Amino acid sequence: MASQSSSEFEWPVLYNYPPFYTLQTNLDTRAKQIDAWCNLILNYFKYNKLYVLDLTEALASSPLFVNSQLNRILSRETASLILNTLDSRGNLEWQDKEKDRCLVMWRTPKEWGALIYQWASDNAFINTVCTVYELHSGDDTINEEFYGLELIMVVKALQTLQNDGKAQIIQRSNPDMSDAGVKFFG
Incomplete structure (x- = not known):
């Protein structure tokens, strides 16, 4: 460690x-x-x-x-x-x-979700689609606290946003959801 x-x-x-x-x-x-x-x-x-x-x-x-x-x-x-x-x-x-x-989980999925949603809002990603990979490892998130976050935590965070009606997960073929997308709602 x-x-x-x-x-x-x-x-x-x-x-x-x-x-x-x-x-x-x-x-x-x-x-x-x-x-x-x-x-x-x-x-x-x-x-x-x-x-x-x-x-x-x-x-x-x-x-x-x-x-x-x-x-x-x-x-x-x-x-x-x-x-x-x-x-x-x-x-x-x-x-x-x-x-x-x-x-x-030193931050709960809901807390991670709030950070991700704030980033999406601040960077004009509302009503657009980005991939889980872009959130996890993309150039646009390199300075964000959630950059490099364990993939399972990114997915859990997005699920909390989906449950709150702030996002829709668009699942793809990989079971780990690394190729999934997410659309954020305003």
Whole structure:
């Protein structure tokens, strides 16, 4: 999980506190601990522009769950509890039944949809069609926050716009919808 910026990710103070890696027994403390972990995961994924988490891989080697300075690793059970909390908050979607691979949504699909729609509005794409690929990787979006966004997230964002009557997805042949189009409505 490499950083996309020249500066280092700023770890919270709790990251270097050994008890942070052990699920706390006091329920109030545990709730604060889980909330701190949720914030850490979302901030880490946002900073590094990551979207997919493989839990087994992350617990083996990611600095997110493995603090080599402290020689501490978050347990799988605690990590699963935290990820399930993110799921209940709408910031995570499991990609498999085993709950090992998930999509981490540091912005919800609705938030991404709002950014995409604002771009379409600001750039005169209302009542015109563009492709999902153009949104994801096009020259017109290179300076946008959603540029390079995981394709599945682009599609989820567009689905929220479609549900709100602000866009119509025009599906093509690829199951991943990379060749789909979208028409934005004013």
